[in-house]
Amino acid sequence: MFNFIPVNTETLKQVNIFSALGEHELDLLNDITRVKSFNKGDIIFFDTEPYQGFYIVIKGLVKIYKISKDGREHILHLINPLNTFAEVPLFENFEKISEATAGDMFRYPANAMALEDGTETALVPAGKFKGLLESNSSISMKMLSGFSKRLRHLNRHIEELTLMDVTKRAANFIYTEFINKPKAKTEKKYTEPYITLNISKNDLASYLGTIIETLSRTFKKLQDEGIIEVDGKKIIIKDIDKLKKITS
């Protein structure tokens, strides 16, 4: 499950927060990162584990989630390739971090699980990265920008959870997925607009702050109203105006 090989500078350069680095820094970074591979369902870390450093998703899909005491789960983020996760503890405890003692006294803020077979992540050790950051102030600006996007995302998430019902949240998910979807690769089988879920309905429900039964009923309702059509992992949008109107 673990193969202790470095990533490669070409990949690292495409990671947003590292785009400002020169060849030399990329080499340094490449030296300290280590790739790990995971299968679907494998745990990357638990929220009880001591903090080692943050991760980059190279390939696959990762979910960041919390579990309540009675076992219910809620997904906070879904992390796609070339994005990072678990950087927050690094800056919350920046002074305390040194290369020797990575983070024995603080923990990961949530759980992380791979959602696809062959998911690959790169661990960036906290202590070593701290050194790199101190000699490259341009990274911190990129990270501020990344944190801003995440703050915006969480604000939006809270807004949805508190001010929208499940139907609105589901409609909103479908609509924004469609809007953000790369336009090129649409299968000709479908003449109408559609999205493809890359997660299970169970995970989607958890991400939307509900449970799978309710999500199933919600989809059925939207289908009965002629707004969407659910075909396995594909959701075909039959009436985008109505869909948009629901989210309004």
Add this chain to the structure above:
Amino acid sequence: MFNFIPVNTETLKQVNIFSALGEHELDLLNDITRVKSFNKGDIIFFDTEPYQGFYIVIKGLVKIYKISKDGREHILHLINPLNTFAEVPLFENFEKISEATAGDMFRYPANAMALEDGTETALVPAGKFKGLLESNSSISMKMLSGFSKRLRHLNRHIEELTLMDVTKRAANFIYTEFINKPKAKTEKKYTEPYITLNISKNDLASYLGTIIETLSRTFKKLQDEGIIEVDGKKIIIKDIDKLKKITS
């Protein structure tokens, strides 16, 4: 309502993100910030307004909140003195910002309202601050740390909203307020531990993701169980062990 006077460097130095600045930078900062005073209920900005820059709370209390289409409100943050708010758009649009065009094309992410008479804020204009930031990389580290805390807070908030019921959220609020409370100034009138609400019950309900009627019933239930006692703005903790156990 507006008095265009600067703050003072002594106050600015106490703001966390500026603690690393020297006298010279503090003077520069002082020159570009302008104090505004507000009464209870005054709007500081709406989420429809063009972005000017971020704010520091000098005195009083500010709520950051969203409103749904049908008028329901949810409070995302309560900002205390010496803390900043609305920095996110600055970094989301960093490249686009210049001193001339502050932010004509982007908006504040939420609404902000003063919750106390005599609330004072200082506006830090986006364009001018950008210049300061580029010549002082240590500020960006402080801001990363501030953003990390806010990300942690929002994660926690989502966790509460999705995985805890109203009773748990209320108990958790009381407990953490008590834990974070400055120990010194407890009135001798109360021999038992207590907290003092600095917001209305309506605002507290909105912050906890519920409505005032439900909050009232929840407090009554906790009171009937001998866990707390509500006396206007004071909530006396009668059984801290039980309270802690509820939050668990």
Add this chain to the structure above:
DNA sequence: CGTAACCTTGATTAAGATCAATTCTCGTGG
């Protein structure tokens, strides 16, 4: 002492969670 803002309480309703039983889907081995 009158009025407005704030808060409490009760009755009812609605959204969504839970529990339980099938059904569907898809990969694997015969």
Add this chain to the structure above:
DNA sequence: CCACGAGAATTGATCTTAATCAAGGTTACG
């Protein structure tokens, strides 16, 4: 190619929590 079984998804019946609607009570303050 089919049968089997496991995991994923659907559907139905019921229950629970909290929102809504409505009325009355408290408090603060001019």
